[in-house]
Amino acid sequence: MSHSSFGKKIHINNIDVSDLDEISSYDLAIFYLGDIKDVENLRRKIYSLEFGNWSLKLIDLGAFNQGHSKSDSVFGIQEIMRKLTNLGVYTLMIGGSQSDIDVYCKSFKSNDFIDVVSIDKFLGIGESIDKNESSNYLSRIILDENIKLSTFSNVGYLKHINNTKKISLVDKFNFETLSLGQLKHDINEIEPITRNSEIINFSIEALKSNVINYKLTSPNGIDSYEACLISKFMGQSIDCKISTINNIVHSLECYSIVSEMIWYVIDGFNSRYIDDFENHDEFKIYHTEIDGHNLKFLKSHISKRWWVEYIDDRIISVKNQLIPCSENDFKLSQMGIISDRILKRMKNKFV
Known part of the structure; x- marks a missing residue:
């Protein structure tokens, strides 16, 4: 050894x-x-x-x-x-x-x-x-x-x-x-x-x-x-x-x-890295609307990870509203499709 x-x-x-x-x-x-x-x-x-x-x-x-x-x-x-x-x-x-x-x-x-x-x-x-x-x-x-x-x-x-x-x-x-x-x-x-x-x-x-x-x-x-x-x-x-x-x-x-x-x-x-959501310069933000649903995608410049947030003032979140997602989820949104991952996570997170 x-x-x-x-x-x-x-x-x-x-x-x-x-x-x-x-x-x-x-x-x-x-x-x-x-x-x-x-x-x-x-x-x-x-x-x-x-x-x-x-x-x-x-x-x-x-x-x-x-x-x-x-x-x-x-x-x-x-x-x-x-x-x-x-x-x-x-x-x-x-x-x-x-x-x-x-x-x-x-x-x-x-x-x-x-x-x-x-x-x-x-x-x-x-x-x-x-x-x-x-x-x-x-x-x-x-x-x-x-x-x-x-x-x-x-x-x-x-x-x-x-x-x-x-x-x-x-x-x-x-x-x-x-x-x-x-x-x-x-x-x-x-x-x-x-x-x-x-x-x-x-x-x-x-x-x-x-x-x-x-x-x-x-x-x-x-x-x-x-x-x-x-x-x-x-x-x-x-x-x-x-x-x-x-x-x-x-x-x-x-x-x-x-x-x-x-x-x-x-x-x-x-190699764990905790993204700082308070530092807005750390992220690229994309807004997407699909059938009246407003989604905000975030991509970290540092970790390269993606998140999505469902924007609706009428919904109260039981946990943090940011949902981990992938670039593929974002690409689907650009085609007018909300991925199964995002749909399921939203149903589990929001009341």
Whole structure:
């Protein structure tokens, strides 16, 4: 291991909930759920990578040991997440599954609205919202009165394994979805989806089977380059507090791609930029009217990101009226079309 490697630059510590207050000086914490059988092999892969040109303090909190019961484990995970979030430490958790997302949601304050993104080949919802099977994590989040879900987005779902009833049900809630085909057409459409999300989940099952050498997943999926770019978007998300990479497969190929994904999450986190909306010189502004609807598009000269605002004095916003969007959304508006993204986000934001 070279002196410039990741393993030489990260502080390594075992998890002790009582001592978490002592790590408030760190920017990012990595920890693993205990269901990863070969955590040390995964760490070896990560630590062998070169440390980036980052001005960050990183800590590896080690593996979380499961409690005597499921409720003990859930409580322990929530306590760790809650403390790290309150300390302002960005959490990158490796392991577990997407069915744990509702547990992570409950680590936020009870009055916090949460945006959740899941990169997953499954939509995470049953044909009926009240079907509460273990795989239907989105159903549980929607039904849980202790979770205030602002919006949910899925990236990379496969149409041939999600029936039309599930797709229609997700659409009914005005949740944004980006199928694998749409992702392949323009991967940069993911960035506006992740930009303001508090929790971003990446299921390794969304990857092509040959990427992780695992025949039980689909031959169609996200490739290794796309996985790393999406991981960078995860880290760059300005509101994200918790990112997870889960459904780890016990193969050297999986350890290799996961280690690189972790590297790019950190690289994205290091390059986070908060646009200053008070500084009007920082933006190019375009006004568009479509069928009597007034839209104001903003493009940052610095970050190159786009936003849109719906201008109507009669509408009261429950959150910030600025909606993350892409240049493609703006181009559609020039043709007299309000994109599905903008329509769904407006419906979720305004009352």
